[in-house]
Amino acid sequence: MDMDRLVCLGIITSPHGIKGAVKIKTFTEKPENIFSYGELINGDESYKIDSISTVGDNLAIATLNGVNSCDEAELLRNKKLYATQDKLPELDNKNQFYHNDLIGMEVKLENNESYGYVTYIHNFGSGDILEIIATSTKKNIMLSFTQEIFPHINVKKRYMVLSIPEFVD
Structure with a gap:
């Protein structure tokens, strides 16, 4: 299986x-x-x-x-x-995802540089939060799964674009 x-x-x-x-x-x-x-x-x-x-x-x-x-x-x-x-049912629109489609997905910066990978998805009641491990620092970061922070997701090619919020370094 x-x-x-x-x-x-x-x-x-x-x-x-x-x-x-x-x-x-x-x-x-x-x-x-x-x-x-x-x-x-x-x-x-x-x-x-x-x-x-x-x-x-x-x-x-x-x-x-x-x-x-x-x-x-x-x-x-x-x-x-x-x-x-x-x-499972087909998803209605392109902005819906099953969690297992996102876990393990590569996260790229807007300049196409690799940032890391999605390791887990949390939901503490106010929406999904992606946990990402940064490839260079091996540190985990947690970000809200919003259109503003992740403006582009390509499920077929298994990557998403991260628009880093100002408060993240």
């Missing part, structure tokens, strides 16, 4: 109740959407969601096929749930 083509849709955070249900922190637009992607993958294991109910903005309670006790559910704590990217 090509891990580059897998997209993390959620993570099992804990068991819920005594019959094997689990809490899932979802990364889908609506928590219940995670149900619509069929079997979800973690390494060599796959999980089929039998039922799901939304309990918050990005939190759902789910029952998984074959998981019937709190002990079985406990073994799934912190397991990430992936779907292959081909199961």
